[in-house]
Amino acid sequence: MRIVVCVKEVLDPDAVNNYALAGRLEIGEDGKSLTQTTIPRLMNGFDEQALEAALRLRDAGAECRIGVVSVGSDPATILKHAAALGADEIAAVMMEEPSPDYHVVATLLSSYLSTSGGADIILCGRQASDDDQGVVPALICEALGIPLVTNARAVELMQAAGETALRITRVTPDGDEVVEVSCPAVVTVSNELGEPRYPTAAKKIAARRMKPEIVTAESLSLSAEKLRPRVVALRQFVPTVSGNCEFVDGETPAELASALIARLRQESVIS
Amino acid sequence: MTEAKPVVVCTWSESQGEFPVGAEEALTLGRKVANALGTRLHWLVLGTLPETGMETAGRFGADGVDQIEDAALEAFSADVYLNALAGYCRQESPMLVVFSQSVETRLVAPRLAGRLEAGVLMNGVDIVAGDDGGLQATASAYGGDTQVVYELSGAACYVFALAANALQAEPAEGGPTQPGCRSISSDLGGVEDRIRVVEEARTEGPRLEDADVIVSGGRGLGGPENYGLIERLAEALGGLAGASRPLVDEGWVDSSQQVGLTGKITRPALYLAAGISGASQHMAGCSAAKTIVAINKDPDAAIFRYARFGIVGDCLEILPELIQAAKQ
Numbered sequence: 001m002r003i004v005v006c007v008k009e010v011l012d013p014d015a016v017n018n019y020a021l022a023g024r025l026e027i028g029e030d031g032k033s034l035t036q037t038t039i040p041r042l043m044n045g046f047d048e049q050a051l052e053a054a055l056r057l058r059d060a061g062a063e064c065r066i067g068v069v070s071v072g073s074d075p076a077t078i079l080k081h082a083a084a085l086g087a088d089e090i091a092a093v094m095m096e097e098p099s100p101d102y103h104v105v106a107t108l109l110s111s112y113l114s115t116s117g118g119a120d121i122i123l124c125g126r127q128a129s130d131d132d133q134g135v136v137p138a139l140i141c142e143a144l145g146i147p148l149v150t151n152a153r154a155v156e157l158m159q160a161a162g163e164t165a166l167r168i169t170r171v172t173p174d175g176d177e178v179v180e181v182s183c184p185a186v187v188t189v190s191n192e193l194g195e196p197r198y199p200t201a202a203k204k205i206a207a208r209r210m211k212p213e214i215v216t217a218e219s220l221s222l223s224a225e226k227l228r229p230r231v232v233a234l235r236q237f238v239p240t241v242s243g244n245c246e247f248v249d250g251e252t253p254a255e256l257a258s259a260l261i262a263r264l265r266q267e268s269v270i271s
Numbered sequence: 272m273t274e275a276k277p278v279v280v281c282t283w284s285e286s287q288g289e290f291p292v293g294a295e296e297a298l299t300l301g302r303k304v305a306n307a308l309g310t311r312l313h314w315l316v317l318g319t320l321p322e323t324g325m326e327t328a329g330r331f332g333a334d335g336v337d338q339i340e341d342a343a344l345e346a347f348s349a350d351v352y353l354n355a356l357a358g359y360c361r362q363e364s365p366m367l368v369v370f371s372q373s374v375e376t377r378l379v380a381p382r383l384a385g386r387l388e389a390g391v392l393m394n395g396v397d398i399v400a401g402d403d404g405g406l407q408a409t410a411s412a413y414g415g416d417t418q419v420v421y422e423l424s425g426a427a428c429y430v431f432a433l434a435a436n437a438l439q440a441e442p443a444e445g446g447p448t449q450p451g452c453r454s455i456s457s458d459l460g461g462v463e464d465r466i467r468v469v470e471e472a473r474t475e476g477p478r479l480e481d482a483d484v485i486v487s488g489g490r491g492l493g494g495p496e497n498y499g500l501i502e503r504l505a506e507a508l509g510g511l512a513g514a515s516r517p518l519v520d521e522g523w524v525d526s527s528q529q530v531g532l533t534g535k536i537t538r539p540a541l542y543l544a545a546g547i548s549g550a551s552q553h554m555a556g557c558s559a560a561k562t563i564v565a566i567n568k569d570p571d572a573a574i575f576r577y578a579r580f581g582i583v584g585d586c587l588e589i590l591p592e593l594i595q596a597a598k599q
Contacts, residue, residue: 013413013414013552016413016416017413017414017416017550017551017552020413020416020417020550020551020573021548021549021550021573023573025416025417027417034417101390102391103384103390103391103426106385126533127533129413129414130412130413131410131412131419132393132394132411132412132413132414132532133392133393133394133410134377134381134393135380135381135384135391135393138378138381138382138384138385139381139382139384139385139391141382141385142382142385142386143385147350147465147466148349148378148382149466150374150377150378151374153526167469170472171526172374172472173374173478173480173535174472174473174474174478175472175473175474175475175527176470176472177468177470177471177472178468178469178470179466179467179468179469180466180467180469181465181466181467182465190533191516191520191533192526228425229425230389230390230391230423230424230425230426230429231390231391231392231408231421231422231423232421232422232424232425233419233420233421234407234420234421234422235419235420236412236417236418236419236420237417237418237420238416238417238418239411239415239417239418241573241576241577242576243575243576243577244579245565245575245576245578245579245580245581246579246580246581247575247580247581247582247583248580248581248582250582253584253585253588253589253591253592254592254595254596256582256584256589256592257582257589257592257593257595257596258592258596260564260580260582260593260596261593261596261597261599263580264541264562264564264580267562269540269541269561269562270484270508270541270597
């Protein structure tokens with residue numbers, strides 16, 4: 001059985017957030033990218049959890065090869081991280097554009113998946129922490145004509161009578177839902193899956209020697225027409241939030257509290 | 272001359288008979304784009320049209336209401352809904368399909384785009400039509416820390432999901448329209464969802480999504496033992512208790528209580544945030560609240576930029592007093 005995990009390199013979202021909270025997030029002269037060059041680049045957290053889900057399937061006894069693929073201009077670093085965590089094969093789909101359109105990414109990934117021997121289980125993070133779009137897994141499922149299960153917190157393998165299926169616990173607004181789906185299928189993983197493991201030092205060293213398979217649009221025989229973007233980023237900006245907060249007066253906590261409750265009643269926010 | 276392709280707003284009710292959440296906001300945006308491009312606005316309703324549906328359609332300037340009513344659409348199923356939608360789009364060739372973003376539309380919208388070879392954008396904030404008839408769309412990124420403007424060109428159709436807090440619903444200018452209602456036939460008999468539900472989600476008690484009052488706690492609470500203050504204040508105000516993501520990650524509260532981008536998207540009348548810094552990722556789940564109240568030690572905390580009322584102080588000191596005051 002082959003499991004393929006799709007991963008994306010992103011700017012550390014916590015670092016971006018700290019700049020934003022401090023009001024120091026800035027966009028560079030190109031009008032598109034963040035100027036903070038000190039922000040580390042790492043594997044999207046949800047994707048790391050998708051890889052963790054794959055590793056847990058193997059830990060639970062699934063006989064499988066785990067492949068990890070990433071689209072980007074230089075995905076080698078996160079792919080080596082994936083190898084250190086336990087990926088058996090790593091593939092880099094080279095793309096010059098720093099943030100190619102989602103349709104292009106999905107076309108490259110689906111084409112890679114179907115020409116590299118296919119996959120029984122395709123795992124992705126629920127969304128990338130940079131653009132938050134979460135559309136690539138859905139586009140892959142449609143391109144390959146296979147089902148999509150989103151927001152998994154647990155993934156279990158069910159094998160019976162030569163049939164491979166998955167039992168997935170999904171996080172929904174109404175609580176957890178348990179579903180079953182036959183393979184092949186695309187599954188997106190949510191943060192509720194829990195902490196991903198850390199690579200050991202020995203595995204990190206071994207992973208340094210692992211070279212990713214290099215894949216290009218040409219090697220996938222994809223024409224320029226197929227890779228024409230549909231959604232093109234023109235500019236990025238930091239939105240301003242209009243602050244008109246009325247700070248409640250009072251000397252003591254009790255005074256502040258009763259002043260706030262009084263204001264909320266006055267404005268009919270509470271009764 | 273061929274008629275310009277329509278703009279379609281697509282909604283369904285999360286539970287039978289309820290008005291679909293976010294429909295008015297999506298219709299507001301749909302009307303604006305249709306006006307700018309000189310085309311029609313259609314409201315596509317999957318399942319039963321809510322009782323006040325036709326009146327709402329007129330108030331928000333829809334030129335027509337299209338309804339697909341089929342027993343197969345009674346409960347949500349991604350594969351079945353997608354089949355109905357794709358069939359409709361192939362017949363009507365819309366240039367733009369607008370959804371209100373929810374967990375369900377997050378699943379359906381991008382798949383529809385894939386099936387129609389359309390372009391897709393989620394977390395949408397706005398769409399502006401240029402003089403040349405081209406569309407530019409804005410969507411939030413980094414959980415709302417930034418916004419990105421995209422050019423939508425190269426595909427015959429676009430699918431767009433409008434985020435919960437993106438804009439205010441506004442009735443159409445020039446008074447209500449008198450839209451007609453078409454019943455669209457669909458053949459969904461043979462469509463079965465490839466995903467089998469073996470254990471349904473059971474909501475335990477009321478949902479944050481439906482709450483009128485939410486009191487949420489964050490890191491400022493210091494430790495899990497203090498989360499009881501949040502629950503007691505929520506109870507005193509007749510509301511529900513929520514939390515920011517760090518509390519869920521630390522295991523203080525269950526993930527069903529997480530408010531934010533990857534948690535619950537709420538729209539309460541009152542959202543009281545205690546000890547929460549106000550990261551965009553959290554605000555994505557509560558900035559649609561009518562009134563936000565913030566309690567934070569740091570007078571420069573980002574949460575005060577969103578709040579209508581604020582108290583600068585230690586939430587551990589303020590919360591017990593608020594519980595008292597709310598009970599009086």
